[in-house]
Every structure is written in C-alpha cells, then in structure tokens.
Amino acid sequence: MTMPALHVWRDPQPQEVAPRLRDFLDALPGPTHIQLSGRDGSRCRVAVTLLHGNEPSGLSAVHALLRQGIEPAVDIHLFIVNVQAARARPLFSHRMLPGERDLNRCFRAPFTDDSQGRLAHTLLSCWQALAPEALIDIHNTSGAGPSFGVVTAIESAHESLVSLFTHRVVMTDLVLGSVMDLNGRFCPVVTIECGGARSDESDHTALIGLTQYVSLERVLDLAPENDVIMDYFHHPLRLELVTGAAVDYGHEVLLVRGVTLSPDLEQLNFNAVAAGTRLGVVTGELAEVLQATTSEGDNRLLHFFCLEDDYLVTRVRMKFFMVTNNPEIARTDCLLYFVPA
Numbered sequence: 153m154t155m156p157a158l159h160v161w162r163d164p165q166p167q168e169v170a171p172r173l174r175d176f177l178d179a180l181p182g183p184t185h186i187q188l189s190g191r192d193g194s195r196c197r198v199a200v201t202l203l204h205g206n207e208p209s210g211l212s213a214v215h216a217l218l219r220q221g222i223e224p225a226v227d228i229h230l231f232i233v234n235v236q237a238a239r240a241r242p243l244f245s246h247r248m249l250p251g252e253r254d255l256n257r258c259f260r261a262p263f264t265d266d267s268q269g270r271l272a273h274t275l276l277s278c279w280q281a282l283a284p285e286a287l288i289d290i291h292n293t294s295g296a297g298p299s300f301g302v303v304t305a306i307e308s309a310h311e312s313l314v315s316l317f318t319h320r321v322v323m324t325d326l327v328l329g330s331v332m333d334l335n336g337r338f339c340p341v342v343t344i345e346c347g348g349a350r351s352d353e354s355d356h357t358a359l360i361g362l363t364q365y366v367s368l369e370r371v372l373d374l375a376p377e378n379d380v381i382m383d384y385f386h387h388p389l390r391l392e393l394v395t396g397a398a399v400d401y402g403h404e405v406l407l408v409r410g411v412t413l414s415p416d417l418e419q420l421n422f423n424a425v426a427a428g429t430r431l432g433v434v435t436g437e438l439a440e441v442l443q444a445t446t447s448e449g450d451n452r453l454l455h456f457f458c459l460e461d462d463y464l465v466t467r468v469r470m471k472f473f474m475v476t477n478n479p480e481i482a483r484t485d486c487l488l489y490f491v492p493a
C-alpha cells in the first residue's frame with residue numbers, strides 16, 4: 153500500500169493567508185498539515201477538521217486564527233483533511249466526493265486499500281508519531297442545532313477539552329471507525345460538533361474553542377471553576393434505515409418500503425421529545441424499515457418506537473440529536489441519535 157503524502161505548511165504568516173475563506177481553501181493543494189511553533193516546543197496538540205467537506209466551521213476557525221497570527225502556547229498541528237470534497241461545487245456541499253467512503257468511518261484496521269483507507273492510515277501514523285497531549289476533531293452537525301462534544305470515556309481530560317467549546321457532552325461506545333475511536337490509543341481524543349453548518353453561531357463556537365485550545369498553557373485539567381455544568385447524554389442509539397428501505401422528507405408519503413419524515417424534524421435536536429410524538433409515516437412493516445442497534449448488537453427499535461395508523465411514533469420520552477433532514481446522510485449514516493430522557 154503506497155501511503156499518500158500530506159502537504160506540510162510550516163508557520164504560515166498572516167499575509168500568506170488569503171483574506172477570503174474560499175480563496176484560502178482553493179489555495180490548499182489537498183489534505184494539509186499546518187504546523188505552528190509554540191512557546192513550549194516540548195509539547196504539542198493536534199486539531200483535525202474538514203473530514204467532512206460540508207462542515208466548514210473548523211476550517212473557518214483555522215482560517216481566522218491564521219489571519220490573526222496567534223502565538224500558540226505549545227506546538228500545534230492542524231490537519232485540514234477533505235479539501236477536495238469541500239471545494240467541489242457548490243462549495244461546502246459534499247460530505248465526501250461521489251463514490252468515496254465516509255473518511256470518518258475509515259479509522260480502523262485493517263485499513264482498506266482505497267484512497268480513503270490510505271489517507272486515514274497516513275493521518276493516524278502521523279498523529280501517533282507526533283505523540284500529542286490531546287487531539288480534537290471539529291465537525292458540524294448535518295441538521296440545525298446546538299453544539300456538543302462527543303467522548304468515548306468520561307475523564308477530566310475529556311471534559312476539560314469539550315468545555316473549551318461547549319457544555320453538552322455525548323458519551324458513546326459505538327465503534328464506527330471514526331477518529332474518536334482512537335481515544336486512549338496515544339492521547340485523549342474528543343469530537344466537537346459545533347452545531348449546524350453555515351451558521352455564524354457554529355463558526356463562533358469553533359473559533360472560541362480553537363483559540364483557547366491553541367493559546368492556553370493547559371487544556372487537560374481546566375477546573376470547572378466558571379460554574380459550567382456539563383450536560384451529559386449517555387450511550388445514544390442510532391436510528392438507522394434497514395438496508396433497502398427508502399427515506400424522504402415532506403408530506404408526500406413514499407409508495408415503496410420506507411419512511412417519510414416530517415420536514416421540520418431537525419427542530420427536535422436536543423429537545424425533549426414526549427412519548428406519542430409523530431415523526432413521520434412508515435410504508436411497510438416498521439422493523440423492515442428502521443433499526444436501532446446497541447453496541448452489543450441488540451435491536452431496541454420496538455422499545456422506543458411504534459406504529460400508530462402508519463405514523464412513526466415515539467413510545468417513551470427521549471432526547472434526539474444529530475437529527476438530519478438530508479436523505480443522503482440518513483441513507484448512508486443514520487436518521488438521528490437518541491437517548492431516553
């Protein structure tokens with residue numbers, strides 16, 4: 153397997169960085185590793201962003217930081233990954249290029265011998281060699297909604313890293329082949345979901361968090377002194393389509409086996425959803441359309457959802473997040489995550 157090279161850009165000066173975000177992106181030759189020298193060169197931190205080309209808040213934060221010419225506390229390594237997908241027109245609309253796999257499902261051995269598998273392998277080797285004190289991966293959610301962090305372990309270091317960006321924490325043990333699965337292999341790893349893409353608030357969340365991550369002397373043991381109470385969501389389940397089932401959003405009910413979801417479903421993000429809430433209409437048997445499998449492989453769908461006159465209805469009070477209204481993401485990833493409230 154030949155490993156792709158990352159483009160390295162060392163200590164870019166503010167005047168070398170295009171003032172407009174799109175010009176900055178266009179000037180990147182491909183997956184890029186930006187190195188910033190810090191006051192304490194004995195330590196380093198890694199931040200990864202744009203694994204998904206339609207999630208630009210992390211990129212916009214990197215761009216703003218470079219334009220400001222910030223002096224990092226420690227050496228900083230910024231990885232801007234899926235440049236090609238991001239700049240495919242229309243700009244920032246492709247999670248990945250057509251025909252490619254989701255890069256954030258490729259971080260597990262054995263690495264597949266395709267361009268995504270090789271890139272994931274290269275990134276992982278590079279991060280391990282850097283031996284950072286922390287790694288954060290910055291995303292946007294595909295639907296509208298507030299920011300949150302995702303962790304696979306609840307330790308003070310993870311809470312501290314998430315608290316740079318947001319006070320909501322989702323704790324999961326679902327292994328998907330994402331960057332977050334690397335947690336504990338060589339350093340604490342957290343994922344930051346800044347909220348929906350193309351939202352000024354999400355861009356602001358990313359910038360505030362990344363600025364602190366880069367400039368604070370310590371980021372792993374921040375005392376919860378500013379009275380920030382972290383809001384935890386434990387072990388969410390994914391509501392997924394059964395293979396071959398269709399999904400659509402709107403008021404025209406599908407004629408084939410599948411689910412037609414309410415077009416404003418994403419408004420349920422992080423809100424309590426009462427038992428008996430109608431989410432859409434199912435064509436066919438519920439269990440042949442949807443599934444909700446735990447990390448142990450149990451399908452818990454019918455514990456949480458049922459059909460009433462073909463309407464998909466919640467059986468218990470829950471909280472939803474990562475609700476998408478994008479049928480492509482619903483098909484290839486999942487419809488939403490949920491936890492019992």
Ligand SMILES: [Zn+2]
Pocket residue numbers: 203204207256291292
């Ligand atoms: Zn993402």
